[in-house]
Amino acid sequence: MKVYAIIVAAGDGKRMGSKVKKPYLELAGRPLLFYALRNIIDSSLITGTILVAGNGLVDYCQKKIVEAYGFNRILSVVEGGDQRQDSVYQGLKALPEDAEIVVIHDGVRPFVSGKIIKETITAAIEYGAAITGVRVKDTIKMIDESHRVIQTVNRDGLWAVQTPQVFMAKLLRDCYDKAVSKGFYGTDDASIVEWAGGFEVRIVEGEYENIKITTPFDMMVAEVMMEKGGYL
Numbered sequence: 637m638k639v640y641a642i643i644v645a646a647g648d649g650k651r652m653g654s655k656v657k658k659p660y661l662e663l664a665g666r667p668l669l670f671y672a673l674r675n676i677i678d679s680s681l682i683t684g685t686i687l688v689a690g691n692g693l694v695d696y697c698q699k700k701i702v703e704a705y706g707f708n709r710i711l712s713v714v715e716g717g718d719q720r721q722d723s724v725y726q727g728l729k730a731l732p733e734d735a736e737i738v739v740i741h742d743g744v745r746p747f748v749s750g751k752i753i754k755e756t757i758t759a760a761i762e763y764g765a766a767i768t769g770v771r772v773k774d775t776i777k778m779i780d781e782s783h784r785v786i787q788t789v790n791r792d793g794l795w796a797v798q799t800p801q802v803f804m805a806k807l808l809r810d811c812y813d814k815a816v817s818k819g820f821y822g823t824d825d826a827s828i829v830e831w832a833g834g835f836e837v838r839i840v841e842g843e844y845e846n847i848k849i850t851t852p853f854d855m856m857v858a859e860v861m862m863e864k865g866g867y868l
Contacts, residue, residue: 637736642727645743646690646716659743671746679753684711688727735805742799744849760802768842769795801825
């Protein structure tokens, strides 16, 4: 099957507290985005990749990321939107017409493994929609507006969702088109498919190392992982 990836690298880094946008923060001398792209592109299952850049950063990404690191399997660099969902939608519109499966991955998840990429794609080919995630380890409390604990939630069926998230391309396009027409915004790609209805999403057990770099603490963790884990 024709499998294409969309790498979303349009985050603004507000929670990071940095003037440099998150995907371009350096980790071991290279931008976070480099590692996410490398790991996705290295998968033999993926035919080509669309890179979604932040507003005004298409030329920068083309020259400083794609050309500088020789990523010759990136089909195009397109500009994202105000929110992540808007950015993914722009990536979907740039997909080749022969796309059958689409892999969505965050440009600030530098440690995604080939194993997880393969397993999530395999599950999506079988079921139509598959996401990766990990079991919640902490006790989860539900609270009200005054921070009063309402209940302790049973965590047995709770998972923290990551990317990649993988879908039949037509399914995801149709769900995004419906969401745009109705003005619905989901928290991730799977939530849009869930909202649109008529299709179930399967989860593949991921890896706790597949962290998303959102805060300065995340960056410190990533630096330690890079030093100790051989991710260079």
